[in-house]
Amino acid sequence: MKRYLLRRLIGLLPTLLLISIAVFSITRVLPGDPAAMLAASDEGVIDPQLRAFITEKYGLDDPLVTQYWRWMWGVVRGEWGDSFFSGVGVFEQIRTRAGFTLQLAILSWLTALLIGIPLGVASALRRNSIGDMAATSFAVAGIALPNFWLGMLMIILFAVMLGWLPTGGYTPISESPVLWAKGMVMPTIALGTALSAGIMRLTRSALLEVLMQDYVRTARAKGLGEPRVIWLHALRNALLPVVTLSTLQLGGLIGGTVVTETVFFLPGVGRFVVDAVIQKDYLIVQMGLMFLTLGVVIANLVADVAYTVLDPRIRYE
Secondary structure, three states: OHHHHHHHHHHHHHHHHHHHHHHHHHHHOOOOOHHHHHHEOOOOOEOHHHHHHHHHHOOOOOOHHHHHHHHHHHHHOOOOOEOOOOOOEHHHHHHHHHHHHHHHHHHHHHHHHHHHHHHHHHHHHOOOOHHHHHHHHHHHHHHHOOHHHHHHHHHHHHHHHOOOOOOOOOOOOOOOHHHHHHHHHHHHHHHHHHHHHHHHHHHHHHHHHHOOOHHHHHHHHOOOOHHHHHHHHHHHHHHHHHHHHHHHHHHHHHHOOHHHHHHOOOOOHHHHHHHHHHHOOHHHHHHHHHHHHHHHHHHHHHHHHHHHHHOOOOOOO
């Protein structure tokens, strides 16, 4: 297992290299010139001398290959540079926002698991019942409804009409656990509902397939209780495809919180990157996208490791 993990970690290096090239290329094809934006006055008049100075200072006129390797060498050494506009270090700005994005992603992921798996199990055990049809309808609706639309509906209902929850913003849990919980309820549900729908459908279909296997019938023939057959034998094997989906969803959540953070005015990396794109702040966009895509890469590794926990027959040599 250790050798496998070492090989996978080494194998991540070319993946991250390709991602860095893609991210750098994307930022350079964005329309606009950050030097021109920095050199513009309040009236929109661009000072040519100031623009030339800024271009030379940040090396924006260097060949793209030179700019890329300068950026990558700085990343390797831990020197991520400073924001073009605020002058604050990129690492510090990403670090302060990464904690919130991870927090939102994990809470939404746990919400999806707590809703999706029990619903999928109940639906499979009561196949073709009214409850099964209701759970299936919920799954279809959850997949069909966009997260941002559901988020805006909740803002209108629970924040504007009922006044139970804040419309947006974030209060750290260290300052007020109550305000923190109120601020995290709607974005967590908005993200977790769609994920729970997919998990529910996959759990249902996987469990129905496993319940038809010979070893499940043998366990029942030996006189084992139904709860033990379901939870210790059938569900453990049925969860293998669910682990694949859910871990990839977690990685996708880290990279997909942009819209939700924007709707609820949350201080995450996703919204920060969107603002940086508008300002053409290259260094922030590059490192922000690297952080978001890294979540997907790590999620793949976590999924492979989780297989061996759920199914001891799986071994990596």
